[in-house]
Amino acid sequence: MTRWIDIAALDDIPPRGARTVKTAQGCVAVFRTFDDRVFALDDRCPHKGGPLSEGIVHGHAVTCPLHAWVFSLETGRALGEDDGSVATYPARVEQGRVLIDATRLQTWRVA
Template sequence: MTIWIDIAALDDIPQRGARTVRTAQGCVAVFRTFDDRVFALDDRCPHKGGPLSDGIVHGHAVTCPLHAWVFSLETGMAQGADTGAVATYPARVEAGRVLIDAERLMARRVA
Protein backbone atom coordinates (compact mmCIF):
# COMPACT_ATOMS: atom_id res chain seq x y z
CA MET A 1 0.00 0.00 0.00
CA THR A 2 1.24 3.45 -0.85
CA ILE A 3 1.42 5.91 2.02
CA TRP A 4 1.79 9.38 0.52
CA ILE A 5 3.18 11.85 2.99
CA ASP A 6 3.37 15.59 2.56
CA ILE A 7 6.98 16.67 2.91
CA ALA A 8 6.98 20.28 1.69
CA ALA A 9 5.39 22.92 -0.45
CA LEU A 10 6.50 22.76 -4.11
CA ASP A 11 7.86 26.27 -3.73
CA ASP A 12 10.21 25.15 -0.97
CA ILE A 13 12.22 23.49 -3.74
CA PRO A 14 13.76 25.81 -6.33
CA GLN A 15 12.91 25.10 -9.95
CA ARG A 16 15.79 23.15 -11.52
CA GLY A 17 16.98 22.45 -7.97
CA ALA A 18 16.62 20.07 -5.07
CA ARG A 19 16.14 19.80 -1.32
CA THR A 20 16.83 16.83 0.89
CA VAL A 21 14.66 14.74 3.17
CA ARG A 22 16.46 13.22 6.11
CA THR A 23 15.66 9.60 6.85
CA ALA A 24 17.14 7.12 9.27
CA GLN A 25 19.03 5.62 6.34
CA GLY A 26 20.54 8.87 5.03
CA CYS A 27 19.18 11.61 2.87
CA VAL A 28 16.82 11.41 -0.06
CA ALA A 29 17.05 14.20 -2.64
CA VAL A 30 13.78 15.62 -3.92
CA PHE A 31 14.24 17.34 -7.27
CA ARG A 32 11.98 19.86 -8.95
CA THR A 33 12.54 20.15 -12.70
CA PHE A 34 11.93 23.03 -15.11
CA ASP A 35 8.42 21.72 -15.81
CA ASP A 36 7.52 21.46 -12.11
CA ARG A 37 7.72 17.72 -11.94
CA VAL A 38 9.25 16.22 -8.78
CA PHE A 39 11.51 13.20 -8.42
CA ALA A 40 12.94 11.52 -5.32
CA LEU A 41 16.28 9.70 -5.43
CA ASP A 42 18.89 8.62 -2.91
CA ASP A 43 21.11 11.63 -2.29
CA ARG A 44 24.25 9.66 -2.84
CA CYS A 45 26.12 9.12 -6.07
CA PRO A 46 27.13 5.45 -6.46
CA HIS A 47 30.51 6.60 -7.75
CA LYS A 48 32.05 8.41 -4.76
CA GLY A 49 29.06 9.28 -2.63
CA GLY A 50 28.55 12.84 -3.92
CA PRO A 51 25.41 14.69 -2.79
CA LEU A 52 23.23 14.68 -5.92
CA SER A 53 20.97 17.34 -4.39
CA ASP A 54 23.85 19.80 -4.84
CA GLY A 55 24.21 19.03 -8.55
CA ILE A 56 22.99 21.02 -11.54
CA VAL A 57 19.52 19.91 -12.66
CA HIS A 58 18.99 19.92 -16.43
CA GLY A 59 15.97 18.51 -18.22
CA HIS A 60 15.02 15.39 -16.26
CA ALA A 61 18.58 14.68 -15.20
CA VAL A 62 21.08 15.77 -12.58
CA THR A 63 24.86 16.07 -12.76
CA CYS A 64 26.75 15.03 -9.63
CA PRO A 65 28.79 17.93 -8.22
CA LEU A 66 31.84 15.82 -7.48
CA HIS A 67 32.78 14.14 -10.75
CA ALA A 68 29.98 15.10 -13.14
CA TRP A 69 28.25 11.74 -13.43
CA VAL A 70 24.79 12.28 -14.90
CA PHE A 71 21.70 10.45 -13.67
CA SER A 72 18.22 10.24 -15.10
CA LEU A 73 15.76 11.48 -12.49
CA GLU A 74 13.10 9.22 -13.98
CA THR A 75 15.00 5.93 -13.79
CA GLY A 76 17.95 6.65 -11.51
CA MET A 77 20.23 5.19 -14.17
CA ALA A 78 23.65 6.71 -14.88
CA GLN A 79 23.76 8.26 -18.34
CA GLY A 80 26.43 8.14 -21.01
CA ALA A 81 29.50 6.02 -20.53
CA ASP A 82 29.12 5.58 -16.77
CA THR A 83 27.25 2.63 -15.30
CA GLY A 84 25.40 2.57 -12.01
CA ALA A 85 22.05 3.50 -10.59
CA VAL A 86 20.49 5.40 -7.73
CA ALA A 87 17.34 4.18 -5.98
CA THR A 88 14.23 6.17 -6.90
CA TYR A 89 11.04 6.67 -4.90
CA PRO A 90 7.56 7.63 -6.04
CA ALA A 91 6.92 11.35 -5.63
CA ARG A 92 4.20 13.64 -6.94
CA VAL A 93 2.76 17.12 -6.65
CA GLU A 94 -0.77 17.68 -5.48
CA ALA A 95 -2.30 21.10 -4.85
CA GLY A 96 1.10 22.69 -4.59
CA ARG A 97 2.39 20.16 -2.06
CA VAL A 98 5.08 17.57 -2.64
CA LEU A 99 4.08 14.05 -1.65
CA ILE A 100 6.41 11.11 -1.38
CA ASP A 101 5.78 7.43 -0.84
CA ALA A 102 6.79 6.81 2.77
CA GLU A 103 6.30 3.08 2.61
CA ARG A 104 8.93 2.69 -0.04
CA LEU A 105 11.22 5.00 1.89
CA MET A 106 10.89 2.93 5.00
CA ALA A 107 11.09 -0.33 3.12
CA ARG A 108 14.58 0.42 1.94
CA ARG A 109 15.84 -0.08 5.46
CA VAL A 110 14.97 -3.75 5.03
CA ALA A 111 16.26 -4.04 1.50
Protein backbone atom coordinates in the same frame (compact mmCIF):
# COMPACT_ATOMS: atom_id res chain seq x y z
CA MET B 1 -0.13 0.04 0.17
CA THR B 2 1.23 3.46 -0.73
CA ARG B 3 1.64 5.92 2.13
CA TRP B 4 2.16 9.47 0.87
CA ILE B 5 3.94 11.98 3.12
CA ASP B 6 3.67 15.73 2.56
CA ILE B 7 7.22 17.09 2.67
CA ALA B 8 7.00 20.66 1.36
CA ALA B 9 5.19 23.17 -0.79
CA LEU B 10 6.28 23.00 -4.42
CA ASP B 11 7.34 26.64 -4.12
CA ASP B 12 9.75 25.66 -1.30
CA ILE B 13 11.87 23.86 -3.90
CA PRO B 14 13.42 26.23 -6.42
CA PRO B 15 12.92 25.43 -10.12
CA ARG B 16 15.85 23.22 -11.19
CA GLY B 17 16.70 22.73 -7.51
CA ALA B 18 16.37 20.18 -4.74
CA ARG B 19 15.58 19.60 -1.08
CA THR B 20 16.67 16.66 1.04
CA VAL B 21 14.66 14.36 3.25
CA LYS B 22 16.65 12.58 5.95
CA THR B 23 15.62 8.97 6.53
CA ALA B 24 16.87 6.06 8.61
CA GLN B 25 18.41 4.67 5.39
CA GLY B 26 20.12 7.92 4.34
CA CYS B 27 19.12 11.10 2.56
CA VAL B 28 16.67 11.30 -0.32
CA ALA B 29 16.97 14.21 -2.75
CA VAL B 30 13.68 15.63 -4.03
CA PHE B 31 14.15 17.53 -7.30
CA ARG B 32 11.93 20.07 -9.05
CA THR B 33 12.43 20.37 -12.81
CA PHE B 34 11.84 23.30 -15.15
CA ASP B 35 8.34 21.98 -15.91
CA ASP B 36 7.41 21.64 -12.19
CA ARG B 37 7.68 17.85 -12.11
CA VAL B 38 9.17 16.31 -8.97
CA PHE B 39 11.45 13.30 -8.64
CA ALA B 40 13.01 11.63 -5.60
CA LEU B 41 16.34 9.77 -5.64
CA ASP B 42 18.92 8.61 -3.15
CA ASP B 43 21.11 11.66 -2.49
CA ARG B 44 24.41 9.77 -2.71
CA CYS B 45 26.20 9.25 -6.02
CA PRO B 46 27.42 5.62 -6.25
CA HIS B 47 30.67 6.75 -7.89
CA LYS B 48 32.25 8.89 -5.16
CA GLY B 49 29.38 9.58 -2.76
CA GLY B 50 28.68 13.10 -3.99
CA PRO B 51 25.46 14.79 -2.82
CA LEU B 52 23.19 14.76 -5.87
CA SER B 53 20.98 17.39 -4.22
CA GLU B 54 23.85 19.85 -4.77
CA GLY B 55 24.16 18.95 -8.46
CA ILE B 56 22.96 20.81 -11.52
CA VAL B 57 19.42 19.94 -12.65
CA HIS B 58 18.95 20.08 -16.43
CA GLY B 59 15.93 18.73 -18.23
CA HIS B 60 15.00 15.56 -16.35
CA ALA B 61 18.56 14.80 -15.23
CA VAL B 62 21.01 15.88 -12.53
CA THR B 63 24.79 16.12 -12.75
CA CYS B 64 26.78 15.02 -9.70
CA PRO B 65 28.79 17.95 -8.32
CA LEU B 66 31.91 15.84 -7.68
CA HIS B 67 32.70 13.99 -10.90
CA ALA B 68 30.01 15.03 -13.40
CA TRP B 69 28.13 11.74 -13.64
CA VAL B 70 24.67 12.48 -15.06
CA PHE B 71 21.63 10.67 -13.62
CA SER B 72 18.15 10.35 -15.07
CA LEU B 73 15.65 11.73 -12.56
CA GLU B 74 13.05 9.37 -14.01
CA THR B 75 14.99 6.09 -13.70
CA GLY B 76 17.95 6.80 -11.40
CA ARG B 77 20.35 5.37 -13.99
CA ALA B 78 23.68 7.03 -14.68
CA LEU B 79 23.64 8.13 -18.31
CA GLY B 80 26.70 6.99 -20.25
CA GLU B 81 27.95 4.79 -17.39
CA ASP B 82 27.68 1.00 -17.30
CA ASP B 83 27.53 0.45 -13.56
CA GLY B 84 25.82 3.41 -11.98
CA SER B 85 22.34 3.91 -10.62
CA VAL B 86 20.56 5.23 -7.54
CA ALA B 87 17.25 4.21 -6.02
CA THR B 88 14.19 6.23 -6.97
CA TYR B 89 11.07 6.92 -4.90
CA PRO B 90 7.60 7.79 -6.17
CA ALA B 91 6.88 11.52 -5.78
CA ARG B 92 4.07 13.76 -6.95
CA VAL B 93 2.56 17.22 -6.62
CA GLU B 94 -0.95 17.52 -5.27
CA GLN B 95 -2.64 20.89 -4.65
CA GLY B 96 0.74 22.64 -4.66
CA ARG B 97 2.29 20.23 -2.14
CA VAL B 98 5.12 17.75 -2.78
CA LEU B 99 4.33 14.23 -1.63
CA ILE B 100 6.73 11.29 -1.44
CA ASP B 101 5.83 7.63 -1.06
CA ALA B 102 7.09 6.68 2.39
CA THR B 103 6.47 2.95 2.06
CA ARG B 104 10.24 2.27 1.98
CA LEU B 105 11.16 5.10 4.37
CA GLN B 106 11.11 4.47 8.11
CA THR B 107 12.09 7.68 9.92
CA TRP B 108 12.16 10.95 7.98
CA ARG B 109 12.44 14.69 8.38
CA VAL B 110 12.91 17.50 5.87
CA ALA B 111 16.36 19.09 5.92
